[in-house]
Amino acid sequence: xxxxxxxxxxxxxxxxxxxxxxxxxxxxxxxxxxxxxxxxxxxxxxxxxxxxxxxxxxxxxxxxxxxxxxxxxxxxxxxxxxxxxxxxxxxxxxxxxxxxxxxxxxxxxxxxxxxxxxxxxxxxxxxxxxxxxxxxxxxxxxxxxxxxxxxxxxxxxxxxxxxxxxxxxxxxxxxxxxxxxxxxxxxxx
Numbered sequence: 031x032x033x034x035x036x037x038x039x040x041x042x043x044x045x046x047x048x049x050x051x052x053x054x055x056x057x058x059x060x061x062x063x064x065x066x067x068x069x070x071x072x073x074x075x076x077x078x079x080x081x082x083x084x085x086x087x088x089x090x091x092x093x094x095x096x097x098x099x100x101x102x103x104x105x106x107x108x109x110x111x112x113x114x115x116x117x118x119x120x121x122x123x124x125x126x127x128x129x130x131x132x133x134x135x136x137x138x139x140x141x142x143x144x145x146x147x148x149x150x151x152x153x154x155x156x157x158x159x160x161x162x163x164x165x166x167x168x169x170x171x172x173x174x175x176x177x178x179x180x181x182x183x184x185x186x187x188x189x190x191x192x193x194x195x196x197x198x199x200x201x202x203x204x205x206x207x208x209x210x211x212x213x214x215x216x217x218x219x
Contacts, residue, residue, distance in 0.1 A: 054160035062152045076135035076153045083117035114140035142210030186214035
């Protein structure tokens with residue numbers, strides 16, 4: 031998929047604020063790809079497309095989970111987790127984005143997972159640290175990425191912060207997120 035096609039598609043579907051966020055994620059991902067030797071084209075496309083299904087109707091998302099035989103546990107979650115897997119399937123099945131790395135990066139940007147590819151990690155982190163993000167601790171993560179160049183530790187710290195947030199709200203934690211935390215806790219430097 032050409033960059034302009036992806037930009038136009040996202041601009042037409044998402045609210046302006048989310049479109050601008052997606053552009054910033056794509057731009058941050060490209061900067062990170064330059065640092066970590068990722069694929070800039072794949073990172074741009076995954077970054078711009080990652081939130082494509084963010085505002086889809088929940089019932090429709092559940093239909094995608096069932097139709098495309100995604101992890102049935104996803105039926106226990108709402109949009110915060112579901113929009114990544116649903117967007118990935120839509121890109122592959124409806125928009126013919128066939129690249130597996132782009133698919134996995136979009137699929138797992140909401141939960142993370144163990145053994146992520148370089149480009150997956152870049153999208154996961156770029157979504158968290160894009161320039162307009164201001165959550166507590168984001169500056170520390172930016173330093174891990176841009177100063178220390180420690181992507182695995184950034185993944186770990188983001189996952190830990192996400193889990194702490196979910197626990198503080200008595201929210202369920204998707205098994206891939208826990209697996210991500212455990213894996214990157216072991217491999218971080």
